[in-house]
Amino acid sequence: KAGVTQTPRYLIKTRGQQVTLSCSPISGHRSVSWYQQTPGQGLQFLFEYFSETQRNKGNFPGRFSGRQFSNSRSEMNVSTLELGDSALYLCASSWIGDESYEQYFGPGTRLTVT
Amino acid sequence: AQSVTQLDSHVSVSEGTPVLLRCNYSSSYSPSLFWYVQHPNKGLQLLLKYTSAATLVKGINGFEAEFKKSETSFHLTKPSAHMSDAAEYFCVVSVRDKLIFGTGTLLAVQP
Numbered sequence: 001k002a003g004v005t006q007t008p009r010y011l012i013k014t015r016g017q018q019v020t021l022s023c024s025p026i027s028g029h030r031s032v033s034w035y036q037q038t039p040g041q042g043l044q045f046l047f048e049y050f051s052e053t054q055r056n057k058g059n060f061p062g063r064f065s066g067r068q069f070s071n072s073r074s075e076m077n078v079s080t081l082e083l084g085d086s087a088l089y090l091c092a093s094s095w096i097g098d099e100s101y102e103q104y105f106g107p108g109t110r111l112t113v114t
Numbered sequence: 115a116q117s118v119t120q121l122d123s124h125v126s127v128s129e130g131t132p133v134l135l136r137c138n139y140s141s142s143y144s145p146s147l148f149w150y151v152q153h154p155n156k157g158l159q160l161l162l163k164y165t166s167a168a169t170l171v172k173g174i175n176g177f178e179a180e181f182k183k184s185e186t187s188f189h190l191t192k193p194s195a196h197m198s199d200a201a202e203y204f205c206v207v208s209v210r211d212k213l214i215f216g217t218g219t220l221l222a223v224q225p
Contacts, residue, residue, distance in 0.1 A: 004157075033212065043204065043215040056212045090157060092213075101146060101208045105158040 002027065004093050004106035012112045018079040021109045025072050025093030031055075032074040033103060034066060037088040046089075049074055050096060078111075086113045116141045116209040118188075120216035128224045133177075133192040135219045137205030140186065146208035147188045149179055152218075153201045161203075164188060175199070195223045 005024045013019050025032050033056075034046040045058040049068035066076045072093075078085055088110050092103035121136040139145055149161040162173025169181040179190045188205060200223045205216040 035213075035215075042217050045212050045214070048212060056210070058212075092158075101213075102148070102160060102163055103213060104160070105150075107157040 004091055004104055006089075006091050006106040006109050008109060009107065010110045010112075012114060013081050014114055015081055015083060017081050018077065019081060019111060021076045021078075021089055021091075021111075023074045023076070023091030023093075023106060025074070025091075026095075026104055029093035029095050029104070030072050031094045031096050032068055032072065033092045033094070034074070034076050035090040035092065036060075037090060037108070038086075043090070046076070081113045083113050085111065087111060116145065116207050116214055118147075118205045118207050118214060118216040120203075120205050120219050122219050123217065124220050124222070126222040126224060127195045129197055130194050133190070133195045133199065133221065135190040135203050135205075135221065137188045137190065137216060138186050139188055139205070139207055141207060147179075147181065148206040148208070148213070149173065149177070149188075149190050150204045150206055150215075151201050152204065158204065161190070195221075197223050197225065199223055 007022045031050045033048040037043045048056040052068045063079045068074045088108045090108045092105045094103045117140045119138045144166050147164040150158040152158050161177050162171045164171050164181045172178045177192045202218045202220050206213050
């Protein structure tokens, strides 16, 4: 079974631009979560989508948004990029029904904002 | 509120010696706890998980962790470190379908 895939793997953007990141979950997984990882703040939860609906949301500004498609693929969008948005963005998928809510992570997208 | 505290930000061991990475949790009910590992420039890989079954949990690559409710701890151990174990390790608690990560412990393995 293929793992979680994220595209692109690396991205360089300029302040003020917007960016869209993509995540394809493991086949059969309907939940997709997004995390931001930075040296200063560590790993922080952004949001989670299940069946095309946002189920959970972390404490990030409205510039961060996401969506999920009917095939469970998810995209994350960041508008009006700031230098502080430079980070590794990780996507994780899981199968709802596992009581532990085990998540499987993709390799991440490294975003650099200049 | 649910949270995890990793007590050491850096741990250094010699190859072949035991590894102990410490984690305390805070939870108002029986939690689901995990240890994830992240190698440089890689995503996160699940090492093991605790879900209220056996308190001693065995994971991949020889790692195990023991859930101790009385101490609110979930320490990660391995009898003998290998060079390939050098990575960052995260203790994680699951809270209403989202994961709360500890700050991570960077494990260095000296030859």
